Amino acid sequence: MSEQSGKTGAVAEAPAMPARLVVASSPHIRTDESIPKIMWTVFCCLLPACAVGVSVFGIRAAVLLAVSTATAVATEAIWQKLTGRPVTIHDGSAAVTGLLLGMVCGAGTSVYVVMVGAVFAILIAKQLFGGLGMNIWNPALAARAFLQVSFPVEMNAGWPVPKWTIGGSPIFDPKYYMTAGQATAAGKTLPWGVDCVTGATVLHEAKEGLKGLTGLSPDLWAGSAPGCIGETSAIALIAGGLFLIYKRYIRWEVPAAFFLTIAALALVLPMKTHGSGGAPVYTWDYGPLFHLAAGGVMIGGFFMLTDMVTSPLTVKGQVIYAIGAGVLVMLIRNFGGYPEGVCYAILIMNTLVPMIDRFVKPKVYGTDPKAARGEA
Amino acid sequence: MAEASLLREFTKGLIKENPVLVMVLGCCPTLAVTTGVENAIGMGAAATLVLLGSNVIVSVIRRWIPNEIRIACYIVVIASFVSMTQLLVKAFAPDLDKALGIFLPLIVVNCIILARAEAFASKNGVIASALDGLGMGAGFTLAMLVISAIREILGAGKIAGIPITGEFAPGSVLQPATAFVMAPGALLVFGLVLGTIAALRLRRTRAEREARWQAALAAWREVETARSGPKRAKAGG
Numbered sequence: 001m002s003e004q005s006g007k008t009g010a011v012a013e014a015p016a017m018p019a020r021l022v023v024a025s026s027p028h029i030r031t032d033e034s035i036p037k038i039m040w041t042v043f044c045c046l047l048p049a050c051a052v053g054v055s056v057f058g059i060r061a062a063v064l065l066a067v068s069t070a071t072a073v074a075t076e077a078i079w080q081k082l083t084g085r086p087v088t089i090h091d092g093s094a095a096v097t098g099l100l101l102g103m104v105c106g107a108g109t110s111v112y113v114v115m116v117g118a119v120f121a122i123l124i125a126k127q128l129f130g131g132l133g134m135n136i137w138n139p140a141l142a143a144r145a146f147l148q149v150s151f152p153v154e155m156n157a158g159w160p161v162p163k164w165t166i167g168g169s170p171i172f173d174p175k176y177y178m179t180a181g182q183a184t185a186a187g188k189t190l191p192w193g194v195d196c197v198t199g200a201t202v203l204h205e206a207k208e209g210l211k212g213l214t215g216l217s218p219d220l221w222a223g224s225a226p227g228c229i230g231e232t233s234a235i236a237l238i239a240g241g242l243f244l245i246y247k248r249y250i251r252w253e254v255p256a257a258f259f260l261t262i263a264a265l266a267l268v269l270p271m272k273t274h275g276s277g278g279a280p281v282y283t284w285d286y287g288p289l290f291h292l293a294a295g296g297v298m299i300g301g302f303f304m305l306t307d308m309v310t311s312p313l314t315v316k317g318q319v320i321y322a323i324g325a326g327v328l329v330m331l332i333r334n335f336g337g338y339p340e341g342v343c344y345a346i347l348i349m350n351t352l353v354p355m356i357d358r359f360v361k362p363k364v365y366g367t368d369p370k371a372a373r374g375e376a
Numbered sequence: 377m378a379e380a381s382l383l384r385e386f387t388k389g390l391i392k393e394n395p396v397l398v399m400v401l402g403c404c405p406t407l408a409v410t411t412g413v414e415n416a417i418g419m420g421a422a423a424t425l426v427l428l429g430s431n432v433i434v435s436v437i438r439r440w441i442p443n444e445i446r447i448a449c450y451i452v453v454i455a456s457f458v459s460m461t462q463l464l465v466k467a468f469a470p471d472l473d474k475a476l477g478i479f480l481p482l483i484v485v486n487c488i489i490l491a492r493a494e495a496f497a498s499k500n501g502v503i504a505s506a507l508d509g510l511g512m513g514a515g516f517t518l519a520m521l522v523i524s525a526i527r528e529i530l531g532a533g534k535i536a537g538i539p540i541t542g543e544f545a546p547g548s549v550l551q552p553a554t555a556f557v558m559a560p561g562a563l564l565v566f567g568l569v570l571g572t573i574a575a576l577r578l579r580r581t582r583a584e585r586e587a588r589w590q591a592a593l594a595a596w597r598e599v600e601t602a603r604s605g606p607k608r609a610k611a612g613g
Contacts (some may be wrong), residue, residue, distance in 0.1 A: 112550060124405035124564070128571070148561065151532075 033153040035132070038249050038308075039092030045240030046303065051232035051304055052223040056162045057107035060193030061229045064114050065102035071118035072098025079127050093132045097121050100140035103230020103299060104343070105147070107160045108191050113151050137350045144343050158190070158197025159226035166218045201227045202294040203339035207288055208274055215289025227295065234293040241302030250306035257319045258301040260315050261326025263288035271334045296342035297329065304342075310350045317353075317360040325349040385504050394417030395488040395574050396519035396528040402488040406520055407562040409479050413536040416524035417517065418472040422461050422480060424513025427489050429457040431509030434497040441498070451484070458484040488516055519569075526565050531556025 054062045076094035080087045089095075098118050105114055121143035129135045148155055158178060178186070179196045190197060202213055202225050213220045223233025231237075239337045244250045270282035292299065305311065305325055312318050332341025395401045405423070409415045428443050433453045434441075441449045465473045473480060483489065492512055497505040525535065533540050533552035555561045 118551060128568075146553075146555055146560075149554035149558060151551060154551065362476065 016131075023228050035093065036091045039044055039096050041247060041249060042244065042255050042303065043092055043099060045094050045243050046096070046103065046230065048236040048240055049223075049230045049233050049299065050099070050103060052236045053103065053107070053229040056164065056224050056232065057160050057229060058163055058193055059109040059189065060160070063193070064109060064111065064229060068102030068105070068114045068118045069095050069098035071115045072101065072122050074120050075122040076127070079123060085131070088132065091132070094122055094126075097139045099128065100299075100303060101143050104140065104144050104228045104296060106155065106158075106227070106361060107229050108158050108194055108197055110154060110163075110191065113147060113154050116150075117147045120146050134308050135309055136353075137347055138304050138310050141304055141343050141347050141350075145347055148343070158194075160194045161196040161198050161226060162219075162224040164201065165224045166222055198226050201225075201339065203333065206271060206273065206290070206294070207339040213290070213294070215287050215293060218295045220290070225294075231296045231299045234298045236373050237298040237302055241298070244302065244306075245369040250302070251315060251318060253315055254306045254311065254318050254322045255301040257322035258326045259292055259297070262291050262297060262330055263322045265327065266291040269330055269334050291330070291333070292370060295333075295340045300325075300329075300342040300346055304346050307350075310353060310362070311352050312356045314357070314360050314362060317356045319351065320356055320360065324352065378519060379605075380610075382504060382507055385500075386507040386511035389508065389513070389515035390518060391515070393512075394515040394518055394519055395491070395512050397570060399491070400570070402486050402516060403566070405479050405486060406480070406523060407559075407566060409476055410524035410527055410562060410565075411557045412475075412519065412528045412532070412534070413524050414472075415475050416520035418465075418469065419476055420480065420513065420517025420520050422465060422476070423483050423486060423488070423516055424510065425461050425464075426454060426457040426483050426486075427492060427509040427513040427516075429460075429509075430454045430489055430505060431492055431497040431505040432502055433457075434493045434503045435500060435505035438498045446498065447490070447494070454489050454493070455484045459464050488512060523562075523565050523569055525555045526569070527561055530565075531561055533559070577592055 050061075050065055054065070072094045073089050077087050077089045080089075082199045098121070101117050101121055102114060105117070121139040124146075125137055125139040125142035126132070126135045178190070178198070180190050183190045183197075200208065202220065205213075213225060217225075219225050221234045223236065225232050241250070241255060245255075266283075266286065266288040270284050271286055272280045273283055274280065301322075306320055312321050325342075325348075328345035328348055329341045332338055332344060338344070389395065391398075393399060396403070396406050402423075405419055409419045430450070430453050434450055437449075437453075458481060461483070462473075465476075465480060492508060494507045502506070527536055527538065528536075529552075531552055531554055553561075556565065
């Protein structure tokens with residue numbers, strides 16, 4: 001009876017304010033999270049690593065980062081305008097893609113190459129697949145792979161030598177250095193804003209069997225080592241990544257599984273290096289700390305592997321995906337032709353995401369035939 | 377057969393029923409040998425020769441081919457022409473032979489040729505089949521020409537082996553993107569060309585549908601006005 005009266009009461013009340021009755025389907029309680037908020041937070045979390053990159057490699061690094069970001073945003077705006085779609089550059093996804101691409105290019109890369117990469121990232125890798133949320137591969141990494149194949153000379157011509165080091169002395173074998181004077185003598189010119197380049201990044205050196213930085217070198221963690229603009233500073237990337245985990249924009253399981261896999265394999269697998277006599281030499285000298293801090297593992301693990309669009313839907317799937325990426329990184333680094341494998345490892349795992357998702361598909365409650373028969 | 381329809385057998389292969397861009401046949405050579413315009417023309421010419429020969433012969437013997445083993449018979453005919461073409465190319469264009477490599481003998485399994493034998497030559501007269509073969513061959517060459525030109529310009533900064541001067545010249549700022557002459561570039565450019573054509577066709581279909589709808593609407597309005605015009609006019613007045 002009380003139910004009855006309640007209903008009657010509701011009916012009686014209803015006519016009092018008919019205009020305010022909003023009928024909507026669930027969910028009724030929402031957070032204030034949105035794509036722009038998440039994307040701009042990610043963008044800000046990348047900035048510390050960019051700042052270190054600019055301080056290590058000079059003003060040229062800042063120009064490349066700015067050009068890459070601006071080109072990506074402009075490409076997205078122009079494409080959406082031309083095809084009559086709503087222009088969504090305010091959501092920050094194009095800016096994040098552009099910034100990430102700039103961060104995974106060396107500071108000696110030409111501006112033109114970076115622009116081509118940014119256009120490729122947005123136009124081919126993102127918009128042609130249907131735009132945000134539809135792309136199969138991380139756009140920045142797809143563009144990086146495209147640039148690597150397209151401009152092999154440009155992308156690896158020379159890595160600017162850090163402007164400062166914590167030890168104060170040059171970290172690398174000077175025979176790999178080329179100063180502006182030496183470049184002129186050799187009939188080459190260094191890119192503007194670069195005083196001195198080296199032919200080898202940290203991982204190149206390891207591949208060549210040279211004992212350069214070890215996993216305990218403060219330079220390797222602080223970022224004052226040759227490499228791509230935004231990947232060298234492990235500490236700044238960890239700070240940004242931890243903030244994203246704290247905000248729960250990325251799951252801690254993904255970078256954790258990725259890093260643990262790499263660390264474990266670094267203990268087990270030897271690295272195939274070029275010996276002096278031409279025969280390969282297998283060495284266990286480069287430990288887990290070296291493999292975690294060198295190259296793109298930190299930026300890849302925190303900011304690219306965790307890309308919401310190109311990673312699996314369930315936690316279980318994401319862990320499988322992160323472990324797979326870690327295995328591929330170590331296989332490419334230790335036995336492959338390239339010194340670094342993070343880019344290709346993540347792209348390959350991006351490709352496998354639909355399969356992983358199918359493999360770990362959660363059971364819909366009540367659809368398990370065994371449970372229905374009472375066997376489970 | 378009327379001349380106009382014979383002409384159509386030739387022209388349909390160029391655009392409307394283009395074997396590569398519309399029917400998506402013969403993808404393997406399209407992807408593999410479109411690294412340069414010269415290769416594309418050579419491949420197109422060789423395939424056209426085979427297509428012409430096999431279409432004519434299949435059409436001539438179509439009444440004697442037993443239905444159950446027709447595919448095998450077509451393959452024998454096609455393989456004969458491929459062998460001839462290969463020997464001709466080896467004799468008169470050894471460089472082209474070297475550039476095309478295995479893809480020259482592989483014309484024998486090019487699905488455009490088998491498709492035309494099965495779908496057209498086995499059902500039509502000799503002259504129509506010959507024109508169909510020529511048209512399809514020309515369409516194949518045209519498609520490969522488009523794809524190879526894009527790939528060569530973007531990927532090597534050349535067209536038909538001649539370097540493009542100016543901004544693309546070696547050593548200047550704008551460098552060609554090597555990926556376009558490599559395998560990923562083949563798939564990328566092929567996909568982009570197919571996508572562009574699909575978009576254009578879609579736009580045209582939509583425009584046609586819209587036009588038909590408008591015409592139908594106009595006709596319906598006319599009928600409606602004729603039927604109830606006086607009444608409406610009265611109401612309006």
